[in-house]
Amino acid sequence: MPATTSPTTDTASFDVEAFRADFPALQQDIYEDTPLVYLDNAATSQKPTSVIDRLDHFYRHENSNVHRGVHRLSQEATDEYESARASMQTFLNADRPEEVIFTRGTTEGLNLVASAFGQMVVEEGDEILLTEMEHHSNIVPWQMLAERVGAEIRVLPVTDRGELQMDRLGEFLTEDTALMAVTHISNTLGTINPVADLIDAAHAIDVPVVVDGAQSAPHLSIDVQALDADFFAFSGHKMFGPTGIGILYGKYEHLDAMPPYQGGGDMIDQVSFDGTTHDDPPHKFEAGTPNIADVVGLGTAAEYIMDLDWEAVQAHEEDVLAHATEQARAIDGVRIIGTAPDKTSVLSFVFDDVHPYDAGTFLDRMGITVRTGHHCTQPLVKRYGLPGTIRASFAAYNTRDDADALANGLRKVKDMLG
């Protein structure tokens, strides 16, 4: 959909039209002649030409295994791989490149921490503190750990507006807490959690904190040192990068003390049948041939993001979200779920009298891709007593026009189904 220029979406330092033109998938029509309005960015983002070209270039010219060969191609691939690690270090503002571990995505990162770090710090009778708005990826690995060691899961509740009940933190974060895991931004509500405050409170009683950054990496500028996070996990595919690649950041002291997660090649120092000594971080956690091409592609995505004027991008994203919220709110029977003042890029809502599945199917036929259902946050959706929500989620390339298209679609849904 050709977006018109609106005064607030085009700032001198962020030209949304030029930015949008970088994404080939956004230029297509679906259902014959219906332009695509892509509003499922919290699930995955589209990819810019630079990332697509980078993958192509890697396979055409650089493909080789890393950390293994004396030959030139292998050395080049290794250089590119490690240079992507350096880009991710900068992206996160990590203290050292060894603190950046390549994973398959957020889910694998969280499982790695739960498994390798969890078993070190969580003991029988301990408590693991989560929040009511966690994605299943930040619930299930902890339940598995709790079951294994005989620990208990505690859950910090949310308010009706979709904020963490910070005034009740003291009830949940106690001397029994061994570890806390919390999402930076809710993928269902868009709430930005006060993660720095949570980390301060946890550290005051020596509780390490794992941050699920799946939704914040694409929208906030991340500084793991300022946050003082012990671990920070996110996925490449939600931040304009390839699928199948993600990052787990961990403080070096933790990574050094942790046992490996998987065994295999690339993670060892010496192997004999009497025993094996493993390599240092990060290689200790990167067993086997890694996803080299996608690592390199993720590095390009991070560089692409870091080249933007992030303040201008954020102002644009806030403007689009505010506009979309206002438009949706004006539609009779629409109720917004998640109205925290500190929000980003997610608009979840329900109709009084239209099932989310019906609304989602109709919107899809109009070219508007939203997601309906529980968004892998069943406890949260249940907390609000809903069968699911309709979720529109925005990226930097979305415009006020996209928000208007959504509102028009919703009005039609209302007419046909309400």
Next chain:
Amino acid sequence: MPATDTISDRAQEIVDEFALFNDWMGRYEHLMELGDDIPVIDDDDKTDDHYVHGCQSDVWIRADYDEDDNVLRFEGDSNAKITKGLAALVIRVLNEQPPEAVESAEFDFLDEIGLQDNLSSQRNNGLRAMIEQMRERARTFRN
């Protein structure tokens, strides 16, 4: 009396009916109207036994076997209108057919009525679950 028309006759009838509409909105409105005519399951029967798992909305389908006529009779409901329409379509082709016919029924006609691909029996988990549940019931009554 058992029905004399076959499952494929009824499927063709549905395809012809949908062909009368030349835009998608018309076809969806028709689908939802069919949903309104579904042989509706009693609220008391909306139990776990009749619940269809795997849908985004709540769906119930109940199957009863008429031994004298050797046919199955179906009732259903859903809290989503499109799903209810789909359930109505499937019930319409399978109702009052012998268990053997229900078990071996094909649903290719759903791809020919001009709804989205994601409502085809191949791509739609909920629809597949409904059909599977009806076939499963048919299996238990086959002689």
